[in-house]
Amino acid sequence: MSKKNDQISRARGARGKNSSAELLGSNSEIGRKLKQYYDELVSTDVPDRFANLLAELEQAEPSGLAIVAETKAEG
Amino acid sequence: MEQAPTFRVDLLAAIPSLRAFAVSLSQNADRADDLVQETLVKAWDKQASFQPGTNLKAWLFTILRNEFYSQMRKRGREVQDSDGALTARLAIHPAQHGLLDLEDFRKALQLLPEDQREAIILIGASGFSYEEAAEICGCAVGTIKSRVSRARSRLQEVLDISGEADYGPDAIATQVMGSSVS
Numbered sequence: 001m002s003k004k005n006d007q008i009s010r011a012r013g014a015r016g017k018n019s020s021a022e023l024l025g026s027n028s029e030i031g032r033k034l035k036q037y038y039d040e041l042v043s044t045d046v047p048d049r050f051a052n053l054l055a056e057l058e059q060a061e062p063s064g065l066a067i068v069a070e071t072k073a074e075g
Numbered sequence: 076m077e078q079a080p081t082f083r084v085d086l087l088a089a090i091p092s093l094r095a096f097a098v099s100l101s102q103n104a105d106r107a108d109d110l111v112q113e114t115l116v117k118a119w120d121k122q123a124s125f126q127p128g129t130n131l132k133a134w135l136f137t138i139l140r141n142e143f144y145s146q147m148r149k150r151g152r153e154v155q156d157s158d159g160a161l162t163a164r165l166a167i168h169p170a171q172h173g174l175l176d177l178e179d180f181r182k183a184l185q186l187l188p189e190d191q192r193e194a195i196i197l198i199g200a201s202g203f204s205y206e207e208a209a210e211i212c213g214c215a216v217g218t219i220k221s222r223v224s225r226a227r228s229r230l231q232e233v234l235d236i237s238g239e240a241d242y243g244p245d246a247i248a249t250q251v252m253g254s255s256v257s
Contacts, residue, residue, distance in 0.1 A: 041098050042091045042092060
């Protein structure tokens with residue numbers, strides 16, 4: 001039993017070493033730091049300017065109108 | 076017409092990720108927000124070319140990335156390639172307690188060439204698959220894999236982490252647990 005588990009853990013280790021997906025898994029300090037770095041950026045407050053910009057864009061050119069305008073121009 | 080609010084709401088929801096990616100790429104908060112703004116405008120103009128049901132986040136990341144590289148070219152800044160000049164021999168040593176400080180990590184990331192940095196961010200932090208990352212960067216899946224692996228080695232080297240996969244506490248714990256369970 002113990003031998004079998006040993007083999008499994010060794011197989012897991014080998015897979016971890018060879019597969020790139022595992023390279024940045026939770027076992028990797030680099031992987032953990034990378035997520036910490038990024039999560040901190042993601043959770044930064046978003047300035048209002050972006051919501052305002054989208055509202056302006058929508059007002060200037062509601063979705064769908066662009067396509068209609070293009071079609072008209074072509075026809 | 077029905078689509079309009081949804082698209083705007085979807086764009087809004089994507090902004091935090093877009094900003095994180097933009098900062099990771101440009102390493103500059105102001106430039107990052109300009110990139111995000113430009114991306115939103117472009118996305119709005121191109122919304123007819125977005126296929127509903129496909130990955131909006133990947134589509135937006137592609138636009139942002141293209142914008143970033145085109146701005147770099149306009150500024151006459153040469154895009155760093157992987158074997159470029161930034162092979163800083165500078166090693167950042169983890170603080171006394173041996174734990175890797177986030178600030179050190181940030182500095183180390185900054186030393187990476189852009190292509191490696193974006194690859195490791197897309198795969199290791201933004202949650203994209205290798206296939207999606209390859210599509211975003213317009214290159215082969217194998218190229219992304221090798222960039223990620225080079226980025227990781229470079230970070231390990233700079234941060235003075237040696238073969239953590241083999242000798243890290245997790246690996247040892249796994250071994251101990253593996254052999255003691257009966």
